[in-house]
Amino acid sequence: MILLINTDLLVIGGGPAGMTAALKAAKKGAEVIIVERYHELGGQLIKQTHRFFGSKNEQAGTRGIDIAQGLTKEIQNMSVIKVLTEATAQGYYEDKIVTVSYQNKFRKIRAKRIIIATGASEKMMLFLNNDLPGVYGAGAIQTLMNLYGILPGKKVIMVGSGNIGLIVSYQLLQAGVEVKAVIEADSEIGGYLVHASKIRRIGVPIYTGYSVKSAIGKSSVKGAEIIKLDRNWQMIAGTERFIKADTICLAVGLRPLVSLLIQADCAMAYVPELGGDVPIRDENLKTTNDQIFVAGDAAGIEEATAAMLEGEIAGLKAASEIGYLSKDVITESRRLKKELRKLRNGPISRNIRKGLSKVRGDDNVKKNRYSHLR
Amino acid sequence: MRINKHPILDFNRGKKITFQYKGQEIKAYQGETIAAALYAAGIKVLKKSNKYQRPRGLFCAIGNCASCYMAVNGIPHVKTCITKVKQDMVVEEETGKGDIID
Amino acid sequence: MLRKTGIPTSDDLQSVTPDKERLLEGPVAIIECFNEIPCDPCFYSCPFKAIKKFSDINDKPELDYSKCTGCGNCIASCPGLAIFVVDYTKNRLSLPYEFLPLPSVGDKVWGLNRAGKSICQVEVIKVRDPDKNDKTAVISIKLPKKYLMEVRHIKVGDPNE
Numbered sequence: 001m002i003l004l005i006n007t008d009l010l011v012i013g014g015g016p017a018g019m020t021a022a023l024k025a026a027k028k029g030a031e032v033i034i035v036e037r038y039h040e041l042g043g044q045l046i047k048q049t050h051r052f053f054g055s056k057n058e059q060a061g062t063r064g065i066d067i068a069q070g071l072t073k074e075i076q077n078m079s080v081i082k083v084l085t086e087a088t089a090q091g092y093y094e095d096k097i098v099t100v101s102y103q104n105k106f107r108k109i110r111a112k113r114i115i116i117a118t119g120a121s122e123k124m125m126l127f128l129n130n131d132l133p134g135v136y137g138a139g140a141i142q143t144l145m146n147l148y149g150i151l152p153g154k155k156v157i158m159v160g161s162g163n164i165g166l167i168v169s170y171q172l173l174q175a176g177v178e179v180k181a182v183i184e185a186d187s188e189i190g191g192y193l194v195h196a197s198k199i200r201r202i203g204v205p206i207y208t209g210y211s212v213k214s215a216i217g218k219s220s221v222k223g224a225e226i227i228k229l230d231r232n233w234q235m236i237a238g239t240e241r242f243i244k245a246d247t248i249c250l251a252v253g254l255r256p257l258v259s260l261l262i263q264a265d266c267a268m269a270y271v272p273e274l275g276g277d278v279p280i281r282d283e284n285l286k287t288t289n290d291q292i293f294v295a296g297d298a299a300g301i302e303e304a305t306a307a308m309l310e311g312e313i314a315g316l317k318a319a320s321e322i323g324y325l326s327k328d329v330i331t332e333s334r335r336l337k338k339e340l341r342k343l344r345n346g347p348i349s350r351n352i353r354k355g356l357s358k359v360r361g362d363d364n365v366k367k368n369r370y371s372h373l374r
Numbered sequence: 375m376r377i378n379k380h381p382i383l384d385f386n387r388g389k390k391i392t393f394q395y396k397g398q399e400i401k402a403y404q405g406e407t408i409a410a411a412l413y414a415a416g417i418k419v420l421k422k423s424n425k426y427q428r429p430r431g432l433f434c435a436i437g438n439c440a441s442c443y444m445a446v447n448g449i450p451h452v453k454t455c456i457t458k459v460k461q462d463m464v465v466e467e468e469t470g471k472g473d474i475i476d
Numbered sequence: 477m478l479r480k481t482g483i484p485t486s487d488d489l490q491s492v493t494p495d496k497e498r499l500l501e502g503p504v505a506i507i508e509c510f511n512e513i514p515c516d517p518c519f520y521s522c523p524f525k526a527i528k529k530f531s532d533i534n535d536k537p538e539l540d541y542s543k544c545t546g547c548g549n550c551i552a553s554c555p556g557l558a559i560f561v562v563d564y565t566k567n568r569l570s571l572p573y574e575f576l577p578l579p580s581v582g583d584k585v586w587g588l589n590r591a592g593k594s595i596c597q598v599e600v601i602k603v604r605d606p607d608k609n610d611k612t613a614v615i616s617i618k619l620p621k622k623y624l625m626e627v628r629h630i631k632v633g634d635p636n637e
Contacts, residue, residue: 037437038456049382051555051610053515055533061517061553063382063610121438131441133418133431140435143455148410149377149385174381174575188479193511194556196482201629203592208480219429220418305514343514346534381576382611 003107007033007082008322009315010098010111012089012260015043016304017296017311018117019071022081024315028324032081033109035100037088041075042068043119043296045304047142049174050167053192054305054343064304065146089118092264096291113291113318116261117311120254120275120297125159128214134221138168138251145175153247157224158182159212163303165251166195172249173202180245182206183226185233192348213240215248224248254301261298264289273355274300280361283337284317285310288361293318300359302352309340376414393463400465408454408465409435409442420444420454421467444468448475483590484510489625494541503546503563503570506625507537509556521553552609562624568601569624570616578603578613579632587619587627596623598630 009025011018014036022032040046048064059067075081087102098109122137124130136152138160144150156177158169161184169179179199187209189196196206213227213235228239255276262268266287267280278300279287286293293314296307313336320329344352377385388404395412402411409420409432419429420442433441437456446452446465450472454465477485488510498504505526507518512534519527519537526543527550548561548570561570579585579600587598602616619627 039458051517051612053513053555055514056517056520060515061520061555065383066610122434131423131428131430131433133420133429136432137434140432140455143435144410144413144432145377146383148406148414149380149383149387150410150414151375151377175377176576189482192513192556193478193482193484194509194513194554194558197484197508197590198557200482201588201590201592203588206482220431342533345532346512346514348511348513348534379576381574381606 003105004097005033005107005109007031007109007111008113008324009033009318010035010109010114011117011315012098012114013043013117013119013296013298014038014041014083014085015117015119015296015307016045016067016071017119017298017307017314018043018115019075020308020311021115021117021293021295021315021318022311023071023074023078024312025319025322025324026078026080028316028319028326028329030080030319030322030324033111034075034081034083035087035089035098035102035109036083036085039085041072041083041085044139045071047139047146048167048304049146049171052304054303055339058305058308058339060305067304089260092260092292098260111291112322113293115285115293115295115311115314115318116258116298117294117296117307118257118260118298120256120301122250123253123255125212125250125252127212129217130215132215132217132221133219134217134246135215135248135250138164138249141168141247141249142171145171145177151175151177152249153177153245155180155245156247156249157212157226157243157245158249158251160184160251160253161186161189161191161196161206161208162251162253163191163195164254165249166191166199168249168251169199169204170195173199173204179204180243181226183210183212184208185211185229211235212248216242221246221248254297256298256301258298261287261289261292261294264292266292266294267361269359271300271355271358273351274302274359278355278359280359282361284333285314286317300352300355305343306340309336309343312336313340375416391459391461393459393461393465395465396467402459404459406459408444408446408452408457408459408463410455411459412454412465422469424471443472445472450474478510484508492539493625498541499562499564502565503548503561503568504541504544505539505546505548505550506560506562507539507550507554508558508560508628509536509554512536515555517553517555518550518559521550523547523549548604548614551614552604552612557612560628564621564624566618567621567624568616568618569598569627570602570614571628571630573613573615573630574606574611575632577632578606579615579630583632585617586631587617587623588629588631589623589626590628592629594631595626596620598627600630
């Protein structure tokens with residue numbers, strides 16, 4: 001088995017952004033390798049049982065699980081795309097080699113272009129006993145429930161009323177689990193109101209202006225002590241309430257997984273609107289490393305439709321830079337960028353637009369890398 | 375506890391298998407991860423923290439957080455949340471920081 | 477208020493409810509969508525083009541009540557499960573339902589309002605097979621007229637029993 005593999009395009013991460021990037025480039029003729037650390041493609045889509053929003057042209061109305069299946073099938077039907085699952089990218093080296101551990105062997109991949117679509121990881125929340133078994137990230141609850149068909153618990157307290165908190169609450173109800181309450185620190189519900197309305201009419205209360213003070217239990221969660229917050233996010237003593245539960249689900253935000261980008265010396269910026277440290281990139285999602293593109297949540301926390309469009313934009317540009325030119329590249333690229341702009345045009349994407357304005361690199365940025373922001 | 379009926383999903387579980395944990399035979403289905411199978415059997419505590427011996431179990435279930443490390447077939451620090459069960463696997467709770475084997 | 481509670485106010489609802497005249501003509505869709513979010517499947521679902529084409533995908537859906545026949549095609553298409561069909565001539569309501577167990581025709585179950593409170597008994601008239609709509613059942617119920625704009629969910633039973 002040759003341990004150094006040459007290829008046109010290496011896509012690190014096989015979620016929605018990585019899959020659409022690979023497909024776009026492959027359709028233009030590029031040879032692609034997808035490196036995915038999980039045992040199947042699809043990223044977070046494989047756990048999403050709900051119908052997706054966005055544009056019907058980009059699969060809105062379709063359940064996430066079916067979007068994942070569709071894309072995976074498409075990829076399986078393209079022989080120019082090689083998929084390595086249970087393969088973890090280990091590092092990016094100065095000689096532009098990416099190392100991957102796969103099937104107990106350490107391999108090297110040299111690619112003409114790389115798209116990093118490594119997604120995000122869940123943020124943790126600080127409160128007493130937050131390490132008790134029974135405290136889980138929302139993704140973990142979805143993994144247990146939707147991938148393995150295992151009940152995460154009988155009574156759950158959901159912390160966070162963003163889309164993930166609201167959606168996972170609904171999924172818990174569908175699995176027959178009681179959701180005792182959704183706790184939100186802010187004074188308003190964070191996610192789409194239709195998601196909130198869906199769970200309110202089933203009887204789930206939403207407490208805005210509340211946070212978790214402590215998880216209660218010895219060897220596992222028996223409940224949570226919640227507490228009211230004042231306008232400065234400080235706990236108001238004496239407002240504690242105990243809610244009995246065996247599971248506390250944290251849906252308190254995501255952070256882009258960007259260690260490979262940092263290692264590759266890409267200029268970075270800390271942008272709270274996008275979830276944390278993200279790479280500076282141009283309109284084609286290229287970073288300040290001429291070989292590397294970024295797409296999906298690794299570029300900034302958003303959602304699946306944006307991830308898929310970014311993947312397509314990056315895949316298209318990468319393929320043409322490698323040399324797979326076609327007449328329609330420019331019109332196609334313009335169309336995709338227009339769709340992305342339209343998607344982000346509404347009031348709900350105000351923060352995303354603000355965040356993106358901080359990370360768009362033009363030629364100036366490429367020359368003066370913002371190393372002090374790393 | 376496993377879900378039998380779901381309004382959206384069909385759980386096409388694999389073959390029934392068993393593995394060992396603390397001298398017990400644990401039932402599982404092929405395709406499940408070690409942590410998921412233990413969870414379904416009601417085992418939520420997977421290890422104790424080094425310093426204060428605090429009970430720990432799953433947190434992220436996707437290989438990011440290292441909360442689920444156990445010794446599997448003698449190999450230490452295995453991420454049980456992303457490792458699939460195999461027939462007759464021996465899964466043990468680690469003490470301390472785990473042992474490097476020959 | 478809606479942003480705090482997740483429950484639309486009567487003002488919110490008024491903006492998506494047709495006038496009394498139209499309500500008394502026959503079934504009509506009520507699209508309880510109050511956010512400007514990027515989403516457009518409802519437009520594509522209407523066979524009568526009663527939902528106006530989106531000039532901006534973030535716009536709230538606009539329903540032309542004169543074109544709407546209350547066919548209910550849109551109910552299962554909405555990712556937010558926010559569309560209902562009310563029929564003041566027959567005292568019927570159709571709603572989306574994605575839970576087990578599914579009720580059977582003839583069952584008498586509890587009707588829940590937007591706050592999840594049981595407010596009246598309702599009779600199940602029709603259950604559209606979820607497999608025909610990618611797992612979203614559309615359930616039609618008969619209930620007292622005064623609750624047609626109140627009931628938005630039904631309570632059938634504990635699926636684990």
